[in-house]
Amino acid sequence: MQRTHELFQQARELIPGGVNSPVRAFKGVGGEPITFERGEGPYIWDVDGKRYVDYVNSWGPLVAGHAEPDVIRRVQETVAKGLSFGTPVELEVEMARKLCELVPSLDMVRLVNSGTEATMSALRLARAHTGRDKIVKFQGNYHGHVDALLVQAGSGALTLGVPGSPGVPQSVVADTLTLPYNDAEAVEKCFNEHGSEIAAVIVEPVAGNMNCVPPVPGFLEKLRECCDKSGSVLIFDEVMTGFRVGPNCAQGRFGIKPDMTCLGKVIGGGMPVGAFGGRRDIMEGLAPVGGVYQAGTLAGNPVAMAAGLATLEKITAPGAFDGLEATTAKLVDGFKQRADKAGVPLTTNQAGSMFGLFFTSESPVTTFEQVKACDLEAFNRFFHAMLEEGVYLAPAAFEAGFVSLAHDETAVQETLDAAERAFARV
Numbered sequence: 001m002q003r004t005h006e007l008f009q010q011a012r013e014l015i016p017g018g019v020n021s022p023v024r025a026f027k028g029v030g031g032e033p034i035t036f037e038r039g040e041g042p043y044i045w046d047v048d049g050k051r052y053v054d055y056v057n058s059w060g061p062l063v064a065g066h067a068e069p070d071v072i073r074r075v076q077e078t079v080a081k082g083l084s085f086g087t088p089v090e091l092e093v094e095m096a097r098k099l100c101e102l103v104p105s106l107d108m109v110r111l112v113n114s115g116t117e118a119t120m121s122a123l124r125l126a127r128a129h130t131g132r133d134k135i136v137k138f139q140g141n142y143h144g145h146v147d148a149l150l151v152q153a154g155s156g157a158l159t160l161g162v163p164g165s166p167g168v169p170q171s172v173v174a175d176t177l178t179l180p181y182n183d184a185e186a187v188e189k190c191f192n193e194h195g196s197e198i199a200a201v202i203v204e205p206v207a208g209n210m211n212c213v214p215p216v217p218g219f220l221e222k223l224r225e226c227c228d229k230s231g232s233v234l235i236f237d238e239v240m241t242g243f244r245v246g247p248n249c250a251q252g253r254f255g256i257k258p259d260m261t262c263l264g265k266v267i268g269g270g271m272p273v274g275a276f277g278g279r280r281d282i283m284e285g286l287a288p289v290g291g292v293y294q295a296g297t298l299a300g301n302p303v304a305m306a307a308g309l310a311t312l313e314k315i316t317a318p319g320a321f322d323g324l325e326a327t328t329a330k331l332v333d334g335f336k337q338r339a340d341k342a343g344v345p346l347t348t349n350q351a352g353s354m355f356g357l358f359f360t361s362e363s364p365v366t367t368f369e370q371v372k373a374c375d376l377e378a379f380n381r382f383f384h385a386m387l388e389e390g391v392y393l394a395p396a397a398f399e400a401g402f403v404s405l406a407h408d409e410t411a412v413q414e415t416l417d418a419a420e421r422a423f424a425r426v
């Protein structure tokens, strides 16, 4: 690992922590992050030439796998015509149409450059629409590094033990109410007390930033019911779950229609993209139609649209999602069988092509408290054993795993053979 080590030493001098996003830094699992240079299908290669089966997939976007030939071709054709114009372009209309067709809650959508921008803008719009300030979020859910949402946040904030953040003014988070995920009773109680002041509830419909925790029956239904009663805007943050949990996102899978939806990751296919959209009467509050200001120099640029559209074509092709989900089930069942055989307590969760591995004897895992109580040291040992074996899992116990359309029988079998040896060392 000579080259990766050298590069990380240089990076640490030049970039805080040597990384451009904290969760990449291996802080939770220990050791040094690996520098990668190439991907193909289910595999990635580091700068020292070692190959890994990849279950991070750039933290979700690469649902079609690495360097998928049609995605790359579409991007190359588009790039050749220029990178960005800062004007309306045809591909952004195509993207907006596709999203409105595929995502049940979208009448209209606006494209941005990241998931963070999407949630930040959705909140602003929901507050303007309702004329209220308070928002509800859930412990262990992560919605990007938006000031008002960096309260008891998941993902890297959780791994680093800083679920809030210095630099966020108290006044900005004073209107953020935080509730336990999957606790319908707590939601009802909160609405009984504050319902008329609540502008919006923002939720990951499958939590993917506290490992992978699907909603318990009745939880999303309760959110819908409370928001309807109090006139609050229900926002599904589907930045991660969008086209990962189902071909019509989590809202399609669970049959609950939010008022607004945030998207990112898959809809950019590996390019920087986000989107937020929803009911027409809410979306028309945005400038230049309405007064709520939001903008972006590179928003809707053709290159990002091309990558996203080509990726969406892959995941919505007939049979594609079912196949992906079946592959994920095979992988997850395989992990469980091999852990049982090695006598390692393991509980698994799956939602579409997302999965979670929990080193605990408790089953099922449905709450943030349960996630935090898992054996993190066992996960870390498993992570490093798998890394040695040539399997790249997310370098933190609080992250979901992602399978892609490119993960075939061979890649899954390779992974499970590696897991058999790794569990024996846990």
Ligand code: PMP
Residues within 6 Å of the ligand: 059, 113, 114, 115, 116, 117, 119, 142, 143, 144, 145, 155, 204, 208, 209, 237, 238, 239, 240, 241, 264, 265, 274
């Ligand atoms: N929302 C969710 C549910 C996410 O998982 C993430 C990123 N992991 C974000 C928002 C923020 O997206 P980005 O990193 O593109 O700003």
